[in-house]
Amino acid sequence: EPEVTQTPSHQVTQMGQEVILRCVPISNHLYFYWYRQILGQKVEFLVSFYNNEISEKSEIFDDQFSVERPDGSNFTLKIRSTKLEDSAMYFCASREATGQETQYFGPGTRLLVL
Amino acid sequence: GQNIDQPTEMTATEGAIVQINCTYQTSGFNGLFWYQQHAGEAPTFLSYNVLDGLEEKGRFSSFLSRSKGYSYLLLKELQMKDSASYLCAVSYNTNAGKSTFGDGTTLTVKP
Numbered sequence: 001e002p003e004v005t006q007t008p009s010h011q012v013t014q015m016g017q018e019v020i021l022r023c024v025p026i027s028n029h030l031y032f033y034w035y036r037q038i039l040g041q042k043v044e045f046l047v048s049f050y051n052n053e054i055s056e057k058s059e060i061f062d063d064q065f066s067v068e069r070p071d072g073s074n075f076t077l078k079i080r081s082t083k084l085e086d087s088a089m090y091f092c093a094s095r096e097a098t099g100q101e102t103q104y105f106g107p108g109t110r111l112l113v114l
Numbered sequence: 115g116q117n118i119d120q121p122t123e124m125t126a127t128e129g130a131i132v133q134i135n136c137t138y139q140t141s142g143f144n145g146l147f148w149y150q151q152h153a154g155e156a157p158t159f160l161s162y163n164v165l166d167g168l169e170e171k172g173r174f175s176s177f178l179s180r181s182k183g184y185s186y187l188l189l190k191e192l193q194m195k196d197s198a199s200y201l202c203a204v205s206y207n208t209n210a211g212k213s214t215f216g217d218g219t220t221l222t223v224k225p
Contacts, residue, residue, distance in 0.1 A: 041217075042201075042215045042216065042217045042218060043151075043157060043201060043203070043215040043218075044215065045212050045213055045214065045215075048212055055212075056212045058212075091156055091157070101145060101147070101162045101164075101205075102159050102162065103147075103159060103213075104159070105156035105157050105158070105159075106156060107155070107156050108155075108156050
């Protein structure tokens with residue numbers, strides 16, 4: 001069964017460093033998402049991406065964040081200058097098409113900023 | 115804001131039935147998701163309701179009342195593996211699928 005994959009599974013970085021989190025959505029899916037979940041807290045929407053551009057973003061998704069689909073398979077989230085409060089689990093999700101509401105989540109990347 | 119309210123914790127016995135409620139603000143409502151999340155894992159899609167009524171899918175059913183801003187997830191014949199967090203998430207004013215999540219309900223199933 002097709003699934004969303006994410007790399008790395010864990011990342012430790014120093015405050016102020018740039019990180020890139022990678023996702024490979026399911027191949028025929030058209031909508032892509034990033035969510036984060038701080039330990040013990042709820043899942044929070046960051047950004048949605050469709051047709052090679054951002055569709056929606058939350059107030060969390062400030063200028064320190066960017067997303068890219070550099071080729072036909074990868075979908076990346078970049079944090080330019082990480083802060084301690086960026087420590088969280090980051091989930092990528094994908095959805096097939098308009099009218100198909102099921103979002104399939106990847107296993108997540110646990111980011112720890114020291 | 116778009117507050118989504120669900121109980122923090124629930125406990126039930128193996129083999130029993132449990133209902134997890136979720137209330138939300140109705141303005142701009144598109145649809146409502148239920149997800150299951152085991153500790154340390156990603157959310158797994160359970161259901162999506164956009165119309166009023168009950169949708170049944172095996173042991174799990176989900177109900178929606180759009181006018182009341184209310185949904186519930188019904189789990190029957192509980193199994194130990196059903197111990198998890200259950201997340202209610204609402205899609206508002208969007209075709210892009212942005213979802214606002216509740217805090218989740220941690221369900222503990224006891225023997």
